[in-house]
Amino acid sequence: MSQSDHPRPRRRRPLLKVAGAFVLLALIGYFAVQYDSTNGGGGAPHCTANARPGSGGVDMTPEQAANAATIAAVGVAKGLPDRAVTIALATAMQESALRNLDHGDRDSLGLFQQRPSQGWGTPQQIKDPVYSAGIFYDRLVAIKGYSRLPLTEAAQQVQLSGFPQAYAKHEPDATVVTAAFAGDGELTCGGPAPTAPGDSEKVRTELTRIFAKDKLHAAAPARPGPAQAAGPAGKQVKEAEVAFVEKRDGGAPAARGSKAMAGWAVANSRGMGIARVSYGPAGWIAGEAKGKWQQKGGRDAKSGAVDPHGAQPGEVRIFVAR
Known part of the structure; x- marks a missing residue:
């Protein structure tokens, strides 16, 4: 068989494949790190x-x-x-x-x-x-x-x-x-923060439709707060609030309903453009902390200011991107 039947590029192909694989893995790793940091560790949408x-x-x-x-x-x-x-x-x-x-x-x-x-x-x-x-x-x-x-x-x-x-x-x-x-x-629900406005009226309507008959929750007026809030990577995002509060003396059934309501909001965050949920002493923010709930105090540790997004006892606060 002549030498031309075994050209040199063919003999080097395994090395080229290995080199190409390393380049591909490096690119995947780079974009994964960039995407992960952009999403606060959220990665692809998942719950x-x-x-x-x-x-x-x-x-x-x-x-x-x-x-x-x-x-x-x-x-x-x-x-x-x-x-x-x-x-x-x-x-x-x-x-x-x-x-x-x-x-x-x-x-x-x-x-x-x-x-x-x-x-x-x-x-x-x-x-x-x-x-x-x-x-x-x-x-x-x-x-x-x-x-x-x-x-x-x-x-x-x-x-x-x-x-x-x-x-x-x-x-x-x-x-x-x-x-x-x-x-x-x-x-917990990870993934990127909403990039398009949500529909606060749709959120309110759905939760009212689900919980209207339990007589343990009532829609509450939005508390005064900033029209904009810090989102992932320090970006300012506009939010509209939907709030529900347990009726007085609702006891364990009302608390159980609030828990289900807060979970519903997190689970529907991607489809309804929900940017954050506050319930009890904790808060969930889309695109941050890999989708985990974060414990919060009543005041910011650095500035001493009261958290404008914090929930009072018996309250579920849902903030929709707008």
């Missing part, structure tokens, strides 16, 4: 539900987290126990992977794959997560002793699925997500 702060948790996309938050909030607003919320979440995890599907087996639709032909409602109603979660709970609580049944049995009596044992495998994750929205757990 994690934890049974307690700092523990391992359940990872979700923003879409999944927003739907899970609505399912949990509707259950809490109805005054139902954690067991009911866990059953509902496990069911939606199995039926749709917490996605609001516009298709399914035969005429099945939505988070719970409910069928218009079986009396669940119109297609438009079933595609509304608040409605679909509400009617699921209504049929669940009609089952005598549902909270004492195995999860798969309770879910099956509502769903009449062809695969009744499939719900059981989601119970551990559903229990963690329930704790994040209604118990001692926590929801």
Whole structure:
């Protein structure tokens, strides 16, 4: 075989591939660092539900987290126990992977794959997560002793699925997500801060629609504060406030509702342009601290000024980019 059959560039190709790989990795690392620093460590949009702060948790996309938050909030607003919320979440995890599907087996639709032909409602109603979660709970609580049944049995009596044992495998994750929205757990959502204005009226309308019947919360007027606030990397962003406050003597049910409301706001931050949420002694800011809640004092440690975004006891403050 002649020398021309083995040209020198071919023999050097492995070295070129290795060099190219190092260059590519370096570029990926550079842009990852830049993106990470720009987003305050947020990285790509993602959410994690934890049974307690700092523990391992359940990872979700923003879409999944927003739907899970609505399912949990509707259950809490109805005054139902954690067991009911866990059953509902496990069911939606199995039926749709917490996605609001516009298709399914035969005429099945939505988070719970409910069928218009079986009396669940119109297609438009079933595609509304608040409605679909509400009617699921209504049929669940009609089952005598549902909270004492195995999860798969309770879910099956509502769903009449062809695969009744499939719900059981989601119970551990559903229990963690329930704790994040209604118990001692926590929801973190990382990713970039909103770059487009949100709709504060839509946020207020959705939360009012979910919690109107619990009689434990009322919309509160926005407190006087700055029209602009420091965002990630020191950028000034305009914010519009939506606030809800627990009614006096609401007790544990009202506090549980506030927790679900704050979690709902964080889970829906990406879709609704929510820039920050304040609840209790902590605050969540989009694009900062890798999506984690940050403990805050009543006054700024350096200036001594009162935090204009801090929440009072029993108050949930939601700030929408505008």
